[in-house]
Amino acid sequence: MKFINFTVVKFSVFLVLGILTSHYFPLSVFSLPFLLIVFFLVFILWIWTRNQLFQQVHFGIAIYFCFFCIGYFSYQMRLPRFQDNHxxxxxxxxxxxxxxxxxxxxxxxxxxxxxxxxxxxxxxxxxxxxxxxxxxxxxxxxxxxxxxxxxxxxxxxxxxxxxxxxxxxxxxxxxxxxxxxxxxxxxxxxxxxxxxxxxTFLGAAQNFRAGIVEKLQKTKLKTDERAIIQALILGEKKDVDKNLYNEYAAAGAVHILAVSGLHVGILFFILTFLLNPLKRWKYGIYLQSAVIVLLLWGFALLSGLSPSVTRAVTMFIFFAMAGIFKRETNSINTLFLSFLTLLVINPLWLFQVGFQLSYLAVFFIVWLQPIFYKVGYSKYRIIRKIWMILSVTICAQIGVLPLTLYYFHQFPGLFLLTNIVILPFLTILMGGGILIVVLASLEILPNWLAESYNFLIEGLNGFIHWVAVQDEFLFKDIHFSALKVLAAYLLIIALALFLKKMNYRRLVVSLLSISAFIAIYIYDEFRTSANQFIVFQKSKQTLIGYKNGTNFTVFKNDSTNNISEEYPIKSFRSANNIENYSEEKIPKIFQYKNKNILVLDSLGIYPKRKSIHTLLLTNSPKVNLNRIIDSLKPKQIVADGSNYFTYVKRWEKTCKLKKLPFCHTAKQGAFSIE
Missing domain, CATH: 2.40.50 (OB fold (Dihydrolipoamide Acetyltransferase, E2P))
Known part of the structure; x- marks a missing residue:
């Protein structure tokens, strides 16, 4: 294996640590002078140690601290409070x-x-x-x-x-x-x-894309098929039907509808293959790389210079530049160099899901795919090609799985089948799609080509629909916390290092990482087992939830439709590891932890003699709140999203005069008793 320059990796790690520290622990003032002092001290240390055969440890510490400060202050200077003209x-x-x-x-x-x-x-x-x-x-x-x-x-x-x-x-x-x-x-x-x-250049790119979309609408492309090509080539997803988009998500293929590193990577390898004959010339490699860079930026322009495409193009340009200079390097060096450069340009990208998933997928492909490829190597060419697609898909899925479960709480079990079909198909679709976009923009697109592309997209959509309806292979509502994400990546890295080189030390690290994952899993089970009574915020509706360990009951007025997959219940179930779910009609009184919670609805009927801890007002009851407070003496009053705002304002004034705590869920959010 070629040399991995771990210095670039370390610089990237300290830059990320600086950004994260600034995000969670910002200073009260922006310390640009402090950063300049750090640069000056590093420069003095460099002058002092540049002629030494072995660099002093102080120089290394200063360099890493310098990158930490770059990350810290480059993020902080983008916060509004440190910009006087914001x-x-x-x-x-x-x-x-x-x-x-x-x-x-x-x-x-x-x-x-x-x-x-x-x-x-x-x-x-x-x-x-x-x-x-x-x-x-x-x-x-x-x-x-x-x-x-x-x-x-x-x-x-x-x-x-x-x-x-x-x-x-x-x-x-x-x-x-x-x-x-x-x-x-x-x-x-x-x-x-x-x-x-x-x-501006960005404005011109977007107007150019809008013009192409208008011309595509005049062609023989059908509505769904045109929406797919707009998403695939132009990064324009707004015309994709919602049901079709959900089917792509269920099939594990939604990534092809967002122009990103996958599309740029496919285009990069297509261009590299097509322009390979240029290497026969004396300076052909320079010409090949220059043409690839220009065409990649042309594709970025075609897709409106969206951040995801711009980042992906920048990443692959580093790979192209590495080929020009013929550096004895490793793809991981190039990957981390592009990662470092992009975060120096814009540290906010670190917190974008697309940025995280793109770099994790590419990193694990570059790192693990050679190992997987050797394991399944075959003397038959067709088997090698199929295994190459499979190994790339498996490595990418391993890399993004923990983060995907954390953000989206679902896993498509047929992702291998989907990607075996789609990845080769996507190459054809991208090549044909770019050709169609170019011809449509010149208004010379022949009908037979548009109809042929319609046929291909219809076939793809049909396959996606078939995969999406296999409900038994789509695992939903998976609970995966941030701690589990960290433990999962520790486990994946430890096991991968052990498989690459089996020794006692790596075996111990792997066993410790397994133990850490199990411990965090048990801790999460314990943490999410706490009981909770919650009044959700839902406009024009009353939703009350009672969580007892892993059992969750939702109380609502309408008993006809099931709302387990609707907002805001679905995400609450996933985040709290709910196993058993049920729905019931709202009772008049709840008893929770020896506290009586009275639900007062539009009828305004309430018990005259009852000790009430919390009074919940729903559906705008026409009552005299002063009289109710004097009669029931509640400790606090809550109004949910089903009430008229004029009523809520009146109740709030009454509670203020009575010096009673008042919560309006439409303003302060869901009300919870734990």
Whole structure:
């Protein structure tokens, strides 16, 4: 095996540690002078030790500390509180302001709003910066808004709300990983003025992609088939039918609908193979690498320069550059060098799921695939090719499995079958798809080619549907905590090292890692076995949950439909390792830990003489709250999402006068008693 430069790996580790430390333990001030002092001391140490045959340990410590500081301060300087001109430091959340925005990216709309990323240029005439999420109501918007368009808007910038139920997807946290810390919700009448701004490269790329989509709509491609090609080549997923998308997810093939490292990797190897004859020339390798780099960036431009594609292209450009310089190196060096470079450019990428999964998949393919390939090596060419696809798929799945279970709580059991069919098929689809996109953009796409591609996509969708309906092979609601993720990766790495070189030391490490995983598994079982009474936040509905160990009962008014797979119950079940689930009708009184919890619904009927600890108001009961408080003397009052806001405001004022704790789940989130 070629030499692995562990220095690059160590630099990457300390950079990541710096970013994580800054994320969880930020300083109160930005210490740029401190970082400059560290650089100066490292430079002095380098001058002092450069002529020594063996470097001093102090120099190594200083270098690692330097990378730790780069990660720490490069992340911290991107936080709004350390940017004087950030809009959050100029205006308050409650007050409206005159804001000049520049649209940077079109997003997938929801049921009610068109969505955009926008850059703040000025607030009330004062220069400002920062990104926001712009929501414009669909009914009000008459004309299409394009990237690079400048809008003058009078409205407040508010925070992106945190989830109101436990274990829900944190959209606010996701937006922060993209550098977005606020949002605007407006109608078109709030837009006072608009004009096209100076065109940016990213804006031009998105407009170019939008133009191609419009031309594809005029071809003979069918709706679903056109949506697949748009997702596969252009990274445009908004036209993919929701049911079709869910089938791809159930089959373990949803990754092909998001242009990422897989697509760029396939394109990289196709281009390398096609341009291999150039190596026969004296300087052919330089020409081959230059053409590959240009074509990869052309593909990134075609897909709108999305972050996932930009990262993947950057990664594979490092592999191309390694080939140019003919360095005696290892693919792991190249991988970590690209990883280090990308995090120096933007440390926020570390917290994006796509970034994590991409690098884990590639790392485990590069590290483990040669071992797996040797195990299944055959003298027959066709068997070798099939085993190569299988080994790549297995290694990638091993690498991303713990993180996938943590984020998505499900595992497609037929992923091997799916990938055996799809990976060779995907190469054909990508090659044909790029050809179709190019011909459609030139408006010379022949009908026979469009119909042939329709046939291929229909075949793919049919296969995906067949795999997706095999419910017995789709394992759902898998509980997998962050501790289990860490223990799982420790176990995978320890076992892989032991299989590569079997000795007593590695055997002990493997056994210890197995013990650690079992211990964490037992701890998780104990941690999730605690009892809990919870009032969920659900608009216009009352949902009450009672968790007793691994048993979970949901109380609701409507006893007809099963809501076990709906929001917010599904994620709560997965996160709390629920084994037994049931639904019942809401009783008038709950008794939990010797506390009486009275549910007061729209009828407003309550017992006159009863010791009540918690009063739960549901479905806007028309009652005199003062009289109820005097009669029942509750210790606290809770109003869920089924009540009118006008009623809730009145109740809140009453509780304030009575000095009683009051919780409104629509404002403060789900109410829990543990």
């Amino acid at each position: 809009y959050s430091n100029i205006i308050s959340e409650e007050s409206a302001a005159l804001v000049q925005l520049k649209i940077t990216q079109n997003l997938k709309p929801d049921k009610f709003n068109f969505k955009y990323f926008a850059k703040v240029n000025a607030v009330n005439g004062e220069k400002a910066n920062g990104k926001i999420l712009l929501n414009i109501t669909k009914d009000s918007l008459q004309k299409k808004i394009s990237p690079d368009e400048i809008l003058l808007v009078y409205a407040p910038i508010s925070e992106i709300p945190q989830p109101l139920n436990p274990h829900q997807f944190n959209y606010s946290k996701y937006m922060q990983s993209l550098g977005v810390y606020g949002q605007m919700r407006i109608s078109e009448k709030k837009i006072l003025k608009s004009k096209m701004g100076k065109q």
